[in-house]
Amino acid sequence: MADQVFTFDVPTEIDKTVLGGKGCSLMQMSNIGLDVPPFFVIPCQTCVHYMENQSWPADYEAKIWAALKKIEDATGRKFGDSAKPLLLSVRSGARVSMPGMMDTVLNLGLNDESVEGLAKDSGNERFAWDAYRRFIQMYGDVVLGVPHKNFEHILEGLKKKYSAAQDTDLSAEHLKECVAEYRAMVKKTINEEFPKDPKDQLIRAINAVFDSWTNERAVYYRNMHSIDHRWGTAVNVQSMVFGNLGQTSGTGVGFTRDPATGEKMIYGEFLPNAQGEDVVAGIRTPIKISDMESVGGVWPGVYKQLCDNYDKLEAFYKDMVDLEFTVQDGKLYMLQARVGKRTAAAMVRIAAEMVKEGMITEKEALLRQEPNKIGELLHKTFDPKAVRNVVATGLPASPGAGVGRVEFTAADAEARFNAGEPAILVRAETSPEDIVGMTMSQGILTARGGCSSHAAVVARGMGKCCVAGCSAVEVDEEAEQMKINGKVFKRGDWLSLDGSTGEVIEGQLATIAPVFSENFNLILQWADKYRQLDIRTNADTPADAKQAVAFGAQGIGLTRTEHMFFEHDRIYSMREMIVSETAEQRKAALAKLLPFQRDDFIGMFKALEGRPANIRLLDPPLHEFVSQEMDFAPLIKATGKSEEELRAFVDSLAEANPMLGFRGCRLGMVYPEISRMQARAIMEAAAEVQATGLEVHPEIMIPVLNHVNEMEAMRKLVADECEKVLAEKNIKVDYHIGTMIELPRACITADKIAEHAEYFSFGTNDLTQTTTGISRDDYNKFMPVYLDKSVYPFDFFQRIDTEGVGELMKMAVQKGRTTRPGMKIGICGEQTGQESVFFCQQIGLTYISCSPFRVPGARVSAAQAALLYPREQ
Incomplete structure (x- = not known):
């Protein structure tokens, strides 16, 4: 595709990967009979070729001139002509919308001769010179690199000099003076005359749009929205139509529904006697499109035609459409139509109401939701x-x-x-x-x-x-x-x-706190109707659990028990346990912690109201609870040791690579009293809550193991303590013991581990670290460069690396269920974005778990996954 040019008069397959969003829009509007100025599209692949070679494909320039000839023939104008000049717009158009991130040049083709021709042909000298000054300003900024503020400084000076409140108050003579000052400033700034050859102007403008694909703001935007840097942008070259010809001309931007609320209405703004950038840049405050009828003149007729176009476009796209238009001497031209960006509230309302209107189905409504945006409705x-x-x-x-x-x-x-x-x-x-x-x-x-x-x-x-x-x-x-x-x-x-x-x-x-709308509840009901994955939450406190349940969580997928030890009234007992030298001393300190843990679990089980809770035993290395900056006085009092002895002990806990060190199940293997205390706290809490009549379903998870012998030993230790408590309380509780799969060896030997683990839960953060050899605490030193250069397609800690980490996950699922058919398997890392949820659906997981405020979005993602990748129940 890199050596092709697509013209308005040749039917073309609508493909955003080739034509980009704007190019597809122009083709589609032409196809449904709207008035669109003639154009041609340089495909995204040509941009990629340019970026890789810093040149165009062979003989490409000749194809550009051939395509331009078609625009000349259709308009009856000639590019660079001194009598009837053709002016062009040169716009970017990536396959996904990146508003304002790349560059545009308007009114291209003007010079000292053609501006005079434009003035005579239009009968409007002021308009011609306004177009010329706009062209120099935009081209100078985008193509020549002259700071935009340099032009604004000159323009504001002239407005002040001639007491002009608005740009439109400047006369033709004033604008001629402006053009002269612009050109002088350009030469002084870059030591180069402003280019006069229209063909040279066009070539350099196309290259500038290509170059804008890699500008700082575009790269930042793509990183923020996970857009592939390798795609490139299309370039759309189109005949100019002019909204600044006078009071019967204008320009506007509209939507077929309110993009903020989703209300079905004629929404948008226009400016008489203006060009498109005036609306977007906010240089003048515009008029509502719905007020066009009251303006009089040509505008009521334009308004009626716009309403017709709104209906045609929404019927064609079956979605809210964002459109741009220009009116030239009373004639309406459509410049762009695309599915419009919207707030989360509008996204939900539009989809729900279009289902009610019979325009789309429930499934289509669900597939249109952006789960990451749903969080906007929850704050x-x-x-x-x-x-x-x-x-x-x-x-x-x-x-x-x-x-x-x-x-x-x-x-x-x-x-x-x-x-x-x-x-x-x-x-x-x-x-x-x-x-x-x-x-x-x-x-x-x-x-x-x-x-x-x-x-x-x-x-x-x-x-x-x-x-x-x-x-x-x-x-x-x-x-x-x-x-x-x-x-x-x-x-x-x-x-x-x-x-x-x-x-x-x-x-x-x-x-x-927010209140869910009727439409939002409807979307969530549809999501629950179609999804196959259960949705759990990561919660470390009763408040977190209660919030998640309110958002629709079906249980807890991860409770990090270490977070319960950091509060002021507990940390000292934890530190006392850490510096203990004997098992008896540790047990004494742990006895002080047990009531705190038990009370926390009681609160969480009550908040869950019978839903399951997957509780991870102590995971981090002990050194995370102590430091040389802490207050040693309570420890000195509790242990009788000197500050020097305690400081030396704290130093001894340091590890070269704590992520791979003395943590997780290794703590329970060496200090079994820690795991026994936690198992007791969980089971005593479960017994107390169950005695009140509430169901309780604790799941006790063993972290950071890689060998079946670790699983066997830790299961026996935990089960023995649980059974001891249940015997003491004379009660039965439905509990299960499983493991967190977060190391490559655990994936590889999952069939053996499953002999003693009743369920698996993937800890994808640590699995990603140990598979890729990348520390999530340090990777920001190089990851931005990797993403900018497309070394990695995305951040592996934001989305599951399906080619690497994902293959290990697939292996663990297959092997675990070979040993234990139907085994419950979930995921509790924070990589539960849309793409990751789709992957979890494909490999057959039972549930996904995420933070409370991500639960509604995860419900929608899971429904989308089931619709796109259905599996047998």
Whole structure:
């Protein structure tokens, strides 16, 4: 595909891997009869060729000129002509949407001769020179590398000089002066004249779009969304249509439903006498599309045609569509249509309502959910009883509650985040360069722009609260402050944003837990109807267990008992046990810990209300509970040892590689009293709760073993203690003893281990470490480079490495069930994203386990997995 060019007049298979999303959109809109300006598409594969060779395929330039000739013939214009010039837009278009991350050039093809021709042909001199200054500004920034602010400084100076409130207030003569100053500044900045040859302009613009695939913000965005760096971007070259020809022209961005709430409505914004970047950049505050009818002139007719196009596009895509359009002298042209980005609330509502409308099925609705976004619905909102000191109201661009300290630059917001504090990023308007700071902020506030601005689109995609177009905000970045209706807010002041109402609120507003909507409950009901995997939670406290059950968890997949020892009233007894020299001393210290553990388990069993609980015995090495910086006084008092003796003992616990050292079942093998205490605490708690009438199903998990002899010995030790307790209490409890499979040797010998283990639970974090030889505590020193260079396709600690770790998991499942048919096997690592859940479904696991707030998303992922990879029950 790398040596091909796809033109608007030749039927082409719609394939996003070739044409990219924007190219497919242009082809599809043409196919269903919408007015689309003529175009051609340079495929993604040509970008890949360019990146690998820093050149185009052989004879490719000739194919570009042949494709351009077709646009000239269709429009009756000629590229670079001084009488009827053809102007082009050059846009990126990856196979998945990356809003604002790559570059675009508009009005390409202008020079000193063709601008005069454009003025005569259009009968609008001001329009021609406005297009020229826009072209120089955009081309200079994107292709020549001249800082955008250099152009803005000149433009703002001219507006001030001629008392122009808006760009549109500048006359043709003013714009000629602007063009002259732009060109002089370009030459001074890069020591090169602004290029006049249109063909040279086009070649360099295409290369610049290719190059933008690897710019810093695009790489960051792909890493954030797990997009493959090897895909490349398509380039779309299209005949320009002009929204800045006057008051019967304009440009807009729309959606077939509200992307923030999901409500079915005519949603979007347009600007008369403007080009597309004016809407996205938020340079002027736009008008709602639904208000077009009241404007008069050509706009009521355009509005009716837009409504027709909305219906056609939604019927075609069977989903909410995001579209861009331009009106030139009253004629409507469609420039893009794609399935639109939306908030989690909108995602749920649109899918549920489209099922009710008969547009899609329940299964299709489930497959459209993004499980990672569902977490947005589970976090807090503002307490309706809290007193709101509303200082301004902007546009509700992305819903949610954002509370943080004011920061005026992306770098400062990032620094605030890294310091462990929440930030609210305040900007006159955001740009793609702000992506990192936006990611790390609790909310975003802009003075300019609408609900289709860069800030709004990106915030919705990330699930961030955003209030846009708040005209009362006056940002003074240099002074690190802003004024809102005369009130000064400095950097570091607290601010709250309500992205659902657009309210800007002084101070820290109290928040409350969310409430599931009827549509969200419906989606979850459908998920439970189709999924085959059980969903459990990782929970270390009764509160965690209660929250997870409320979110639909079917039990606990992992309780890390070591987390119960870190609280202030327990850590001293734990340390006393660690420094003990004899078994009797250890037992005495453990006797102090047993009531704490038992009480925790009682609370968890009650919260589970009969659901199973998989409880891991002590896993980490003992040195994690002590340090040279701790308070030694309680230990001195408890043991009678000197501080010097205790410090020396702490030093002796250090290990060269603690991940592979004295931990897990090895602790129980050497110090069996530790495991006996934990088994007793679990069983005493189970007996007490069961006596109240609640069912209890404890599962006791042995960690970090790799040999059948370890499993056999630890099972006997734990079972003996459990049976002793049950005999003392004269009660029977349904309990099981299994193991965590987290070492390669355990996978390889799983058939032998299964002789003594009643169930397996994969610990994929440690299994990934021991399989790949990568420490999860240190890998950030090189992993970003590996991901940027596509050495690894993704972060192995975020998603299961199915080719390596996954093969060992498959082996363990097969071997374990050979010995113990129907054996229950789960996973309790944090790698429970969508792709990992699909893999768990394919290899036949019984359940997946994740943190409480991931449970609803995991329910949906499991349903998607069952629909895509069904298995016999």
